[in-house]
Amino acid sequence: MKRVDDFRLRFGDKEYVPIMIGGMGVDISTSELALEAARLGGIGHISDAMVEDVSDRKFETTFVKDKTKLYKHNILNMDKSLVQFDLERLAEAQRLHIGRTMEAKKGPGLIFVNCMEKLTMNGPKETLRTRLNAALDAGIDGITLSAGLHFGSFGLMAEHPRFREAKLGIIVSSVRALQIFLRKNQKLDRLPDYIIVEGPLAGGHLGFGMEDWKDYDLHTIMAEILEYLKKEELVIPVIAAGGVFTGSDAVSFLEAGAAGVQVATRFTVTRECGLPAKVKQEYFRAHEQDIIVNGVSPTGYPMRMLKSTPAIGAGIRPGCESYGYLLDATGNCAYINSYNREVLANGGTDKGISIMDKTCLCTHMRNFNCWTCGHYTYRLKDTSHLLPNGEYQLLSAEHVFKDYQFSVDNAIALPELEAA
């Protein structure tokens, strides 16, 4: 019986344990978590979602405070078109977050950054160009382009000296999205170094419709993508993501032709994960009926989360002067429209309003109040011990990583019981 450790993910002449820990914004996949994956010979992701805020928390910079001060006069104005990111400062935050992580890297693995392209930041092209190039400046091993994949993104960093050296990958959920991406990038003569195929059971935003995500299955999508690549004679490692919960699940994808797996949910209850301890316990305690897919994200993509997420129904004033990561190129965000509608219906005040259809994702993700999670979050309770105090024992990232790497027979190794 095979185990994950019998396989290797190859990039050129280098080999890695074929386990990637997926990017989880905002700073849920911390540097500490990514560094553990790299130390153990796999691949870890940090995320550049809301990087200025992440930098402020980690390095005591004042990007958010300064931006808030600059645009304070606009807080009551629902036209946010003038709230712009200073590209120099954005690059500085990105270089700090990524540079410090790379300096701390030890071991044979790699660190990638997950860049969600739906973070349009009131200037989609220029802010993305800045993020990507600053990530390369800071020495990141690889960049994974995700959520809202922009077909011209490779072009935005084509002039960077590391464009052909760093690993560049994309996340797709269909063979069609892959075909379009490859067609649009033909003239750059630069293929992705890896393709993450994300199925409908993943956490975060989903690349499927609100109603039809249940009709899709990762094995089938991956088989279609492998067949397409074979037909086109393209040799690109394919990484399976979404619902890979045990080492045996991973082996089933590796045996079917995947070069690796990307996993996330099982790491949400590790000590290295950035979620607050209280939220980790919510994830442990969740039952299947507590996990929902809804449309509250202003991005327009369905998102999976715990039903008890505080962000659902909250009626806070949009926080764009401080954050504004989801403002489109015209200074709008779907949450602003919902907020305006409810304020109008409430006689012009936001006192006591509840907004159900959209949420202020920046503020709530920043405060860890949007509990996005993978479908199998309800199985996390089977991966640890329930302690006498009613809490579940947190895991170490190393324990979970090695469980994926070495387990067989769908077994999940429990950690050594901590002394009370």
Ligand SMILES: Cc1cc2nc3c(=O)[nH]c(=O)nc-3n(C[C@H](O)[C@H](O)[C@H](O)COP(=O)(O)O)c2cc1C
């Ligand atoms: C809490 C959480 C947050 C996530 N955030 C992001 C994100 O910011 N960007 C992204 O591309 N994927 C995100 N994902 C998806 C993961 O990177 C990964 O591809 C997927 O969840 C793997 O499936 P699994 O969670 O069943 O192991 C997130 C997943 C979780 C569980």
